[in-house]
Amino acid sequence: MTTSSLIALGSYSRSGSGRGAGLELLRLSTGAGTTDAPIVERCAAVDLPDPSFVAWSLDGTLLYAVLETDPTRVVAVRVAEDGAHAEVVADLALTGSGGCHLALGPDPSTLLVAQYGSGSLVTVRLDADGLPVRQIDLDDHRDHHDRAEGAAPHPHQVVTLPGTGILAVPDLGLDRVLLYRQDNAGEAGLVGEIPLSRGSGPRHLAADHESEQLHISCELSGMVATAVRGAADPEPAAPEILQGASHRWSVRSMIPASGREGSNALSHLELAADESVLLVANRGPDTLSLLSLAGMRPERVAEIAVGAHPRHFTQLGDLVLVAAQESDRIDVLRRRGEELSVAAEPIAAPSAACLAVRP
Numbered sequence: 001m002t003t004s005s006l007i008a009l010g011s012y013s014r015s016g017s018g019r020g021a022g023l024e025l026l027r028l029s030t031g032a033g034t035t036d037a038p039i040v041e042r043c044a045a046v047d048l049p050d051p052s053f054v055a056w057s058l059d060g061t062l063l064y065a066v067l068e069t070d071p072t073r074v075v076a077v078r079v080a081e082d083g084a085h086a087e088v089v090a091d092l093a094l095t096g097s098g099g100c101h102l103a104l105g106p107d108p109s110t111l112l113v114a115q116y117g118s119g120s121l122v123t124v125r126l127d128a129d130g131l132p133v134r135q136i137d138l139d140d141h142r143d144h145h146d147r148a149e150g151a152a153p154h155p156h157q158v159v160t161l162p163g164t165g166i167l168a169v170p171d172l173g174l175d176r177v178l179l180y181r182q183d184n185a186g187e188a189g190l191v192g193e194i195p196l197s198r199g200s201g202p203r204h205l206a207a208d209h210e211s212e213q214l215h216i217s218c219e220l221s222g223m224v225a226t227a228v229r230g231a232a233d234p235e236p237a238a239p240e241i242l243q244g245a246s247h248r249w250s251v252r253s254m255i256p257a258s259g260r261e262g263s264n265a266l267s268h269l270e271l272a273a274d275e276s277v278l279l280v281a282n283r284g285p286d287t288l289s290l291l292s293l294a295g296m297r298p299e300r301v302a303e304i305a306v307g308a309h310p311r312h313f314t315q316l317g318d319l320v321l322v323a324a325q326e327s328d329r330i331d332v333l334r335r336r337g338e339e340l341s342v343a344a345e346p347i348a349a350p351s352a353a354c355l356a357v358r359p
Contacts, residue, residue, distance in 0.1 A: 072099030
């Protein structure tokens, strides 16, 4: 039996040596056998300037893209059921620049956008059809500037922590994960933070299904930090804005993501569906690492070479698709337990930046 999935590919098309199409839809078909290589069909493409991250609507009819432009733009693309046609149906400019990540908020009528360039978090209102219509909130991370002794803020991701309603925003410049909660109007208010050691550069984060453990890729140090949830409320002396926080996490361990020599600028990380292992992309070594979570702390047990500058990856069953930006390709790997192997020849994808499987 053959199964197929629609994959959204975002690629750099303008900035630097951007060579990509912008947004492209790929259909991957796989056979029943675990050794069958996927068949790739190229479907629709949309010329967009530098979509650095994409996310599907809950029903899979819309694809949201954040454009790494000045100003940042959020685009909604309506995608046909078969993926053969896609068209831009909304295009909203935001206050700020260099948008690099977006996600649906705990309030499903909102999108949250991290802006690396201007150092801010923006909340966007969606209308009844799921289209972005206006900006309703902006939190400028420069307001938290003094806590990092002058370092420039660079928020890099927005994640809703399961079971908490809390938004986690890793800030590479401030060496902190800032924690927010949305109010009834959809606006995001700061309720806490997870400090990391100076020079860590937190980039992306992955939480288990109860948010008991948070795993954080630290781009600047090449380490994976693991934070665990502890006592509920901060001390009375905590700043007023942090009073009443219902969850707190503290870093328990930090381990090198790669066993290879040389510098390592970590990018993305994800838990496997069964939460038994953590996958981490390493830029510099240009590998994907597998960390076992069977023990008290993560342990690196496998590492496999991929194309240059693996910026992002996604999982599709037992396949792992890796966007290798500087090799202009998507590596196709297979995970079996705690082992990684090459599943098929790479898929051509100039300046590949991000991947998202249609729900």
